[in-house]
Amino acid sequence: MDTGDRLLTPGEVAALFRVDPKTVTRWAAAGRIGSIRTPGGHRRFRESEVRALLEGEGVLDDLDDGADNRPRNSGPPQGGTHGPTNAGLH
Amino acid sequence: MDTGDRLLTPGEVAALFRVDPKTVTRWAAAGRIGSIRTPGGHRRFRESEVRALLEGEGVLDDLDDGADNRPRNSGPPQGGTHGPTNAGLH
């Protein structure tokens, strides 16, 4: 499957994360995200990596204290247990 | 269709709920609200989820023209609205 050969521009990634394009550049400079440089020096990011970061936060942290009283919703939307939290963005 | 896939900053959510940004962070830390972390560690919230929490999704909501209508419903977070908000729930 296409893991995402699509390259996104800093502006695209910034819009996805709701941050400033400069911030995305800083992530690349910090090595937090893979970046492909163009001959001119501009950066390009892989959509697969960006999406992994967006959904990768799915910590699903469930400290099963047992005493919790969180009523489980009787309607699991997606069968995916720990699948993508988002059904699909634009 | 802007169901609200936009991401909001803690300050935005705090302003919407009229609470302190710190409180919003606690909600995210408690798992009561979905949160997306940026590579830098900052949190971003989905407007769809925030809006669902604000409107109450039309459940257990009565006509209360009183100015003070603080939803103390800390239980039913998301009833599977449009979907994106179904993170850790146990």
Added chain:
DNA sequence: TGGGACTGGGGTAATTAGGGTC
């Protein structure tokens, strides 16, 4: 070739995260 729009780098202010306490 010319142009518009975006990007990169540096620097500074604002916001956020985390812990501790009331």
Added chain:
DNA sequence: CATGTCCTAATTACCCCAGTCC
């Protein structure tokens, strides 16, 4: 138990300019 406020450290946002991409 939940919320607001205190602190410090880290991250992010907006300013400038020049260069690059399409």
